[in-house]
Amino acid sequence: MPKIKQPLKLEALALKSSVKWLTDTGRKLMKIIETLTKREVGGSSEFLKSQVQLLYNIFEYNVPCYLFDRFCEEVFIAIPLLIESITKGVGNHSSSMGKYLTxxxxxxxxxxxVASPFLRILNFDDMPKMMRHLLYSKLKQMKGLAYLNLSSLSGGWKTCEMEPVVLNSVIYLHNLQVLILNYDCTDNILRALNTACPRLRTLDIASSKSISNNSIKYLVEFPCLRSLQLHRTSVSIEGYVQLLLKLPLLEDIGRFDEIGRCLEYIDMTYENFPDYPTLNLKIFSTRFVVTKHLQILAKMCPEIKHVSIFHNPLSNDLMALVPINKLAELRLLSCDFFGDQIRDVLQVKGCNITYLHFxxxxxxxMNALMYISQFCPDLKHFTIYNCELMESTSLYTRRLDIPPFINLERLTIAAQCKHQHLEFILSNCFKIKYIHIGTMVPTDDALFDRLLLKNPMQDLExxxxxxxxxxTIATAYKLVNVCPNLMILNELxxxxxxxxxELECFKIFIETRNFDLNIKPLRRCKTEEDDDNI
Known part of the structure; x- marks a missing residue:
């Protein structure tokens, strides 16, 4: 049986009650503002401003600083629900539009x-668009921010208009360590960040067309930068080479299809020099790579752990992955398991592999799955996407030395396969926590009966x-009865x-027994709060 829902901690209850009090106060303010608007528009605006400032002071004084991020999350859940209830109340009456807008x-x-110096994490993706403009103007008050996701701002359409908004804010964010600013980053913003945010470790400015090789002189001035995302910007090979050489702590430079040529250029330049550069890169992601690039990668980047490549059998040999000593995560696109020597690579490197994505x-x-299970005993995350699993012509008959997939924790399979493929993977993975099965995978009650008999999946969440x-619904009931840690069962x-x-009865079964199990469809799992919580 799944775990029973536990009562929330007192601090969580206090946060929810505080936010409920905020929305209740907002409803009372709506009536007052509506009355004042009929008399004098300017007066109602000033009154609203003063009341919001009073609320701000109350929460800043009473909410502990270590709970402010959670308080912000609750506010971003409650306000959209409040707006939704207002919209439902108005209906289709056009005469009520003025009241609605008020x-x-x-x-x-x-x-x-929430615009407080105590706030450390702010993600604009988590809030409705109608709230974003307000908080853009309040960013300067959030001086304690360490993580800021500005989302896509204008999507690149109004970069000139959004630039002053960002510039007027980032100069106050001296504690910022992570900044995500897609589409609308400019050289002026980078220049301001150089001065204001010396601790910046992660910078994602992907898809910003204003970023080019001229921006490199600002990017290399971030001494602590470890992750830099420049995908779909105008930075060329020359710019990437400068970044690799001048940012000694850089671990992740994002996806760049010419990154191999960058390494080749550096290798040719410093090949005969005693100070041959050693880069700190840990992630290598590209769609174009040749064998020589992988050989240089192994020599120049000894810390590489994650490799993601699109394989072209005419230009690269996957055996060149073998010299990468710390390889732990491998993502391969468009290749053949046996024909392109993936089996041989795993035979040599599999003991270190914890993440595998095909x-x-x-x-x-079935033979390929057996080889993977034996060569990668510590595999924790296995993804098979858009592949076609075949029937074996001759089966691997030798006794397996290691129980297959004994340490697997996460499985994603969205591929054409047979029952026996899925059963082989899941029968012995006693530590499995997450399973995602796509539309092309055949499943039935008999399959899960056999699986749960062999492997009760005690850790499945x-x-x-x-x-x-x-x-059928019988499998849902069986999963609930057998898997004690199950917390999410989606897409019934x-x-x-x-x-x-049957589905309604199952929901009642879960609710009446107070199981801590979420069976809502994924599209409605953004929050577990209902309108009643407002």
Missing amino acids: KVNVAVSLAEV EHVDQID ELRIIFSNDL ESWTRINKL
Whole structure:
């Protein structure tokens, strides 16, 4: 049986009650502002501003600084629900549009209470767009921010208009360590960051068309930078070479299809010099690579742990991965398991591999799965995506030395396969925590009966089966009865043999026993809060 829902901690209850009090106060303010608006528009604006400032002072004084990030999360859950309830109340009455806009304005203004120096994490992706403009103007007050995700701002359409907004804010954010600013970053913003944010460790400015080789002189001035994302910018090979050489702590430079040529250029330049450069890169991701690039990578980047490449059999040999001593995460696209020597690579490097991702990889059959299970005993994360698992012509008959996939914790399989493939993977992975099964994978009750008999999946926390023509509600009940740590069982609505009545009865079964199990569809799992919490 899943775990029973536990009562929330007192501090969590206090946060929820505080936010509920905030929304209740907002509802009262709406009536007052609505009355004042009829008399004098300017007066209502000033009154709202003063009341929001009073609320800000109350929360800043009473919410402990270590809880402010969680308080912000609760506010970003409650205000959209408040706006949604306002929208439902208005309906289709066009005559009520003025009242509606007044109420929404008050609801959005409540978000100002989070604009505090105590806030350390702010993600604009988590809030409705109507709230973003307000908080853009309040960023200067959040001087304690360490993580800031500004999302896409204008999406690159109004970079000139958004630049002053960012410039007027970042100069106050001296504690910033992570900044995500896609599409609208400029050289002026980088110049301001150089001065204001000396501790910046992660910078994601992907898709910013204003970023070019002229921006490199600002990027190399971040002494602590470890992760830099420049995908779809105008930075060329020359710029990347400068970044690799002048940022000694850089571990991740994001996906760049010409990164191999950058390494080749550096190798040719310093080949005969005694001070041959050693880079600190740990992640290598590209769609174009040749054998020589992989050989240079092994020599120049001894700390490489993650390799993601698109294989071209005419230009690269995967055996060149063998000299990469610390290789632990391997992501391969478009290759053959046996024909391109993936088996041989895993035989040599598999003892260190903990993450394996196959995408459009052919020749995967039962033998291939057996080799993976034996060569990669510490594999924790295994993904098979858009592959076609074949039936074996001759089966590997030798006794397996190691139980297959004994340490596997996360499995994602979205590929054409047979029952025996899935059963082989899941029968012995006693530590499995997360399973995602795609639409092309055949599943039925008999399969799960056999699986759960061999492996009760005591550690399983999340199971997502996107679609099934043969699974019934019996499997859902069996999973609940057998898996004690199950917390998420998604997409039951896509099991075509479950009717609405059975699903409703299952929901009642979960609720009446107070199980801590989320069975909502993924599209509705953004929050577990209901309108009743406002």
